[in-house]
Amino acid sequence: MARKIGRRGGNIVTIHDVARHVGVSPMTVSRVINGEKNVREETRAKVMASVEELRYSPNLAARSLATQDSARIGLLYSNPSVAFLSEFLLGILSESSQSGAQLLIESCEGPEGATVALEKMKAAGCDGVILSPPLSDSSRVAKILKEMNLPFVGVAMARPDPTVSCVTIDDLKAASAMTRRLIELGHTRIGFIKGHPNAYASQIRYEGFEAAMKKAGLEIDQSFVGQGYFTYRSGFDAAERLLSHKTRPTAIFASNDDMAAGAVAAAHRLGLEVPDQVTVVGFDDTAMASSVWPELTTVRQPISDMAGLSVRLLLDQIKAHRSGRSFEAVREVRDFSLIERQSSANVAGPDYAPAKRASDS
């Protein structure tokens, strides 16, 4: 097994070792590794085999030095849910470390704060910016970035904008799907807790709920609709109100998991069993959803993957920007999924609930 002793004495398998082992040039190995065409199938197979055998794995530092695609990217956030944010960050960090991008993280309050933060990023030499929701939907922030001539990508944008690259799910469909599921379970008096009014997704999710209710011929009792702010506390308060009506909803759909967790707590406080007496469902599938009890049925949004993909998109965009090429904005729509856990049940009670349709993985 070919090994090389580096200056520091480490022993690492390099592309040269593989090349020698196979009897080709390092260039060919590089081609195979990067999945380029123009390599004979036979050569490719031999190289692959050798890579396996020698346990070769490319040195990321060398690669990013050679490709010159190391970039500095900024992450601008302002999000009330820590759970959401940490999952988001996880995706960004793991992707940017893989692609050798340097990261600069700034938070901001409101669009004024955004201006300050973005100027700081520009000054620090950022080549592009990732926007977390609800910033990704802010046309003001987008305008600032365009004026600064900085590439950027929005994550979880709810308002389609053909001029801005983004990674998102279809919030409207997702909210509709969850609502339909509740209706399937026999619920007709369904409450809804809206998200923060400054987030466009809040509006879209409510519209999805509305649409599904309408389609099923169900009426929305406005006293069953509460305003929340994406925080646990706001979900608690809103749910407490909704559940205090003489005729109360049999299910509550909260626009995120933090609020759903708060709603469960409010139900418990009022002596109501979840899901036996009230079904509560959330949105996002953050750590919060599986940290509370009962664990929350929710809409899974692959936050971490979406964030990771946004880094790759931004890097492409930066490359194009650097070389003066024009760049077409792309809108990547990821699939959501319904995750059924213990906080939801048939209106007749959990014993009557049909088989689970999806599971936590």
Add this chain to the structure above:
Amino acid sequence: MARKIGRRGGNIVTIHDVARHVGVSPMTVSRVINGEKNVREETRAKVMASVEELRYSPNLAARSLATQDSARIGLLYSNPSVAFLSEFLLGILSESSQSGAQLLIESCEGPEGATVALEKMKAAGCDGVILSPPLSDSSRVAKILKEMNLPFVGVAMARPDPTVSCVTIDDLKAASAMTRRLIELGHTRIGFIKGHPNAYASQIRYEGFEAAMKKAGLEIDQSFVGQGYFTYRSGFDAAERLLSHKTRPTAIFASNDDMAAGAVAAAHRLGLEVPDQVTVVGFDDTAMASSVWPELTTVRQPISDMAGLSVRLLLDQIKAHRSGRSFEAVREVRDFSLIERQSSANVAGPDYAPAKRASDS
């Protein structure tokens, strides 16, 4: 402002630009940046100024390629609290991306699972391993690693072991300090929810509680001590039992935040106000603590920093290991702090609570 047009057209300030700007060699700039001695103070100042002016910032990829200290490190975890884990991961990821280390993440159940996971890591070419709690306290896992001749560092080790490098806090002191604080607030009937029995920290935290109670001349009512498993649900169940006694505790100290959040929910369920009728405090200061309502008073353990530091320690250790140097195990003890939020109050009620001593930052 000196700029260089790379092959790909990007424009980046390099060490050469700074050197030219100051009129020294790149070598000297490198020395200044790395804080080496053997540079005249005057030269150093000029270089620094130029670095500022040109906004130079070193290319991490080039550095880690040149220093050859890129390593592959494995992270082995098994932790029931998602909140804990994600903060832990954040620290690991951000540090390993800064130091250009490649990361391999594996989870495992029990020591048998550990063997499999560690062999996988070894096969994948890992140069060292980070252990999250409670694995960091497992002497079996330590033994396997030693037999494999793989450097490793434990995070949040509760059981001191002079042969193993680790980053930790003093769990005993921390639990005592929180207990003292509860006593200061006038509580005498204090309940305690233990952590998972497989975690050594569970035991130590309980000992800290015991010690402080004893010192204050207070008795521990064993019916006020519940067994938990670090999950929300277990905290909920345990608290429900503790609070159902005829004379109930006026404060509950849970061994982590997830359980404390569950305890708050249980109190609410029983119609008890927090903190008016029961004070509930946690441990760790994870996202959970500030995501629920009331927000939790807790012991802050700088998980993310500790995890980051563990990566640096491991990297040093790997370097030593590679060059055949011997390596002394180090035990880095970080400071904990008491974070007082809304879930705790004077036994006479929140209106009598003294001024806050610490705040969330």
Add this chain to the structure above:
DNA sequence: CTGAAAGCGCTTACAG
């Protein structure tokens, strides 16, 4: 205290 040379592991651009 300072610098010239060589090299880290990979890829680009070019030539065949």
Add this chain to the structure above:
DNA sequence: CTGAAAGCGCTTACAG
């Protein structure tokens, strides 16, 4: 379809 040369930005090891 394949390869030889040069270079990415930095640091090590050596010489002065």
